[in-house]
Amino acid sequence: MQYIILDLEWNQPISWQSPVYKQIGNKLIFEMIQIGAVKLDQNLQIADALSLPIAPTHYIQIHPRIRKMTGLGNEELAGAPAFREALEQFAAWCGEDYVLLTWGCDDVSVLQQNIDFFECQDISLAPLCDIQKLFTQVHSLKDRPSLKKAMEQMNIAPDESMAFHNARNDAWYTALVFQTLPDPAAVLEYTQTPKSLIHKPRKTRERTAMTPYPSVQAALESDLALKPTCPRCGRILALDGEYVLQSPDKYITIGKCRGHGKMLLRLALRTEEEGHVLMRRSVAPASYSNIAYVHTKQFQARQREGIS
Template sequence: MITFRLLQTEVIAMDYIVLDMEWNQPWPGSPSAKKVLPVQIRGEIIQIGAVRVTEEQLVADEFQTLIQPRIYRRLNRRVSKLTGIKEAQLHRDGIPFPQAVEEFRKWCGEDVIFLTWGFDDIGILRENLRLFGLSEDWTERWYNAQMIFNAQTDGSSSQKALKTAMEMFEIEPSRPAHDALGDAYHTALICAMLDLKKGTAQYEQALKNHDNGFHGAELPGCIARKVFYDYADKRAALAAMSGEENLCPTCGRQMLSSRWFAQPGHRYMDLAACPEHGKFLIRIRMSEQPNGLTRVSRLTYEATSEAAAAYARRAEKADPQDQPYASRRRRRRRAASQEIRDNQGGTTASE
């Protein structure tokens, strides 16, 4: 007689962890910005906020913690103004980063998928994990919810602000913006209205349609992406991209801008150089915000990338008029040279 025994198998539910973070950055040119770290980071995490969305896509429990800064101990005043976080608050209520990660992982559980609104958060998290010698394997199952949102709404290939997505889904803000938990909660409300299983299954195609603020997919070799807001006009935006925002993606030091070449669609490209880490190709695209100010989407590429090769080809057949405000700069250079010659002539006469 043959008997059969039914084996009971445990069905493990898969949760989605909607993650958002705030991080501190040193003021350009400050001693902190010149620190040589074993692992270069774009920012030091000071707040982690997360909301669980169940497999049934129900918004569930929350996690939030402040983190004591160890690398950049002085809080950048821009970061403080944006987030509302105070330096004294971090040192009083924050916990060390390794402890924060341990508590966060324990809260997440084992079988989870991470979702963020944008590309930056997961990259910043992995950089901080490497800096502190912590494992980053647990972050591998991650998706950018922006891509899923675009694919399941208007099919757009551009990045949308969280506020814009909330308006499209008629979600009224109920938490503070630029707060890690507040942004994570609002993102979770959006994710609960998407088909996450379908979105993650079709994610690769969504990525192919994405352009990070450019018309057309980004070229291979992109190592950093960032969006800047609220410039008065194109001139102010270009000045910032050539100056205080022109930072090395490896060490954070200000780079030397080479020459901006105009491209169709309000786009420009430049070859910037870091004294320590060499050259990087910078591509930017400008667009007008609803408030009339200028938004800049910036991509940074390795100097050996296809994009950098395109810059070299463009430079070979350059027309001086292609450079923004080139004629004005030429006049200034000529005037400065003439002033030097006049001064030299005066010195000779006095001798």
């Protein structure tokens, strides 16, 4: 069985308001514009490499950010085959007994969405496994590293003539990282399942459901209260001071996301019969007056504690 490392580049709508995106919507969020791959021999050495550009048929104009990142613009892709033809060429190049490997879990979902959208389910490909996940576990890393980070960690110098974010080059670099793994075959345990891709307009505020707690104290000490998440990125917010009572059954404080700034956190409690408590948390971007208000309340609360 042969290892084939695959990397993809894709285009996205110029705008989420564009007519073409409005028309096809979440059926195709990212349209593939390049397939890059390398084949490894029995000794995990690179035996062959492939770059297949794909001419987009829906998001025809290459997004400036993608163009800048990949070096692929409309000129470079002019005359390239459309998706089906490129995928057929790729499948033929892969041959018979092989497994596909990628860096990370994005490519598998983008590939699947393109296969579904362009109705290419008849072109069969081997399952995909994730090298990044294995690398992360082998090195006991907290976060999944980018390919570039993984190369730095393994002292693999990029080739000046091979820019990142070119599918063929990234597949090549992934192969170099793959070669450093103590037990490369373990990658076969990390089979990937494609996720359905949809474009989610970014939320800036969020409210949880009412959640039951045995007491007010338990509610205030719960993860719901103490480990609030940023509505935009899901990271846990760092609390800026303790919760203070705003009105009976309402507590507020400020939380900070390192990517999205300060948020106003509100806990609303409702005491049920038998002493049980229901609580929900809401999060929204904090205004200057929110922040000043919370700080004043926190200051007053500390003063009261000092007096009592």
